[in-house]
Amino acid sequence: MLTLTTPIEMQRPPVLRFGAGTLSSFAGWVADSGFKAPFVIADSVNAARLELLGLGDVRCFGDVVPEPDIPNLNAAVIAAKGADLIIGFGGGSAMDLAKLVAVLAGQDMAFGDISGPHRAPARTVGLVQIPTTAGTGSEVGTRALVTDPETMNKVATESLNMLADVAIIDPDLTVSMPAFVTAATGVDAMAHCTEAYTSKRSHPIIDAYALQGIELVGKYLRRAVDDGSDVEARNGLALASLYGGVCLGPVNTTSGHAVSYPLGTRHKIAHGIANALIFPHTLAANAASVPEKTAKICAALGFEAGSDQAVLAGARAFCEGLGLDMSLRAYGVPEDDLAAMASEAHAIRRLLDWNPVDLSVADIEAIYKAAY
Missing domain, CATH: 1.20.1090.10 (Dehydroquinate synthase-like - alpha domain)
Known part of the structure; x- marks a missing residue:
């Protein structure tokens, strides 16, 4: 156990919006920030309610699976080609993939080139995290996990470059959870x-x-x-x-x-x-x-x-x-x-x-x- 005399560093998204109804501010932030090609990473449930984001006809990879693996990540990276803003919209699986897609988008790199601690390059696109469950806390983190199907082990990747620009935590999105x-x-x-x-x-x-x-x-x-x-x-x-x-x-x-x-x-x-x-x-x-x-x-x-x-x-x-x-x-x-x-x-x-x-x-x- 550490003590108060032990130094510690904490990292957060520079903008964190918490509270019922805060999602309504998102479209305005996207417009004000100058993003023209937003792309959503979501599971099938949240891919069916993209209208809540207020972005109109937005592109989406809606095939995030529970316990996502490297092939699921690779498919998301391919689908996100041309995006200038990655949006994680869902639970921890969607938000973890969004972090990885955001650092791989526009880069000539594969997952193996960035996995592990502090290897992910600086992002060339924006990143927003919008949780729809109340469990993982992935929206404020710098770590992502995907499964390697060959070893059946979870591979952790951690980097400050995977920290979101904005996290919007709107509890209204969780009301529909079973x-x-x-x-x-x-x-x-x-x-x-x-x-x-x-x-x-x-x-x-x-x-x-x-x-x-x-x-x-x-x-x-x-x-x-x-x-x-x-x-x-x-x-x-x-x-x-x-x-x-x-x-x-x-x-x-x-x-x-x-x-x-x-x-x-x-x-x-x-x-x-x-x-x-x-x-x-x-x-x-x-x-x-x-x-x-x-x-x-x-x-x-x-x-x-x-x-x-x-x-x-x-x-x-x-x-x-x-x-x-x-x-x-x-x-x-x-x-x-x-x-x-x-x-x-x-x-x-x-x-x-x-x-x-x-x-x-x-x-x-x-x-x-x-x-x-």
């Missing part, structure tokens, strides 16, 4: 905050964002699941997601995301639900190492910490109370794949090296078995 998606993405936002809060490189500045993000999820997620039109709850979750994104930059996630990644890459389980399935187990596994912070997390979610088993039971009950089936079996994960998944997760050292507890391959396999 209850299941609301629940899963809300737990994802909470996982970002929780893992940053308990990380070995947690910092008091980031802790403030992280704890408030967890508290917002504890207060508003069940309300939004029960009533999707609850505007206050939708705003609260959008803010929690934003705070989670702030946490990702200088601190990032740890074991929860590392253990959840194989669920997405190997079995195509959406990122939000994958994190929800793993969250109670890694929270409990880390509890004894960070007891005071664990107690605050549990209190924010409405239960007492107590023993590791009490933490596991309380966190699982919180997720089940959102209507989530919390067994891996329910999502088609084969039991005979758990050992291979554990080895794969254990190799994600960029996350696990910062976990408060050193989890072995056997520890991770035990988590999968307990979650099965």
Whole structure:
């Protein structure tokens, strides 16, 4: 854990617009900025509601898939040829692809030339991020993940050149999310905050964002699941997601995301639900190492910490109370794949090296078995 005497650097989009109705300002910003060829990166759901952007007949790559891979990225780059502004419009998958497309657009480079830390070149096009879910916080980040289909591993790319010029967070866009998606993405936002809060490189500045993000999820997620039109709850979750994104930059996630990644890459389980399935187990596994912070997390979610088993039971009950089936079996994960998944997760050292507890391959396999 870092202290107030430890230097830290935080990066944000230079313009961040938050609040109900803020999307209405977007078309004016595009016109005032002089962009003539905007291009949207979206999934099929958001590609069907492009009129909300106010840009008229705008070009779009609307084939973003959950857990996007390199071929999906390459198709988006080809489709975006000639664009001078890239717009990520959707959840984390669309916004991650938008970051990568923005740095590859107009460049004679492939993904392999920019993947990893600090290799992406300066952009020659603009970049705007507009989230339609409340979970990833990708709109304020400099990191993007895509799956390499040959290795089935997520490849992380990070660069200040992938930071958006503008992020518009309009909670009205999330009102149409189904209850299941609301629940899963809300737990994802909470996982970002929780893992940053308990990380070995947690910092008091980031802790403030992280704890408030967890508290917002504890207060508003069940309300939004029960009533999707609850505007206050939708705003609260959008803010929690934003705070989670702030946490990702200088601190990032740890074991929860590392253990959840194989669920997405190997079995195509959406990122939000994958994190929800793993969250109670890694929270409990880390509890004894960070007891005071664990107690605050549990209190924010409405239960007492107590023993590791009490933490596991309380966190699982919180997720089940959102209507989530919390067994891996329910999502088609084969039991005979758990050992291979554990080895794969254990190799994600960029996350696990910062976990408060050193989890072995056997520890991770035990988590999968307990979650099965």
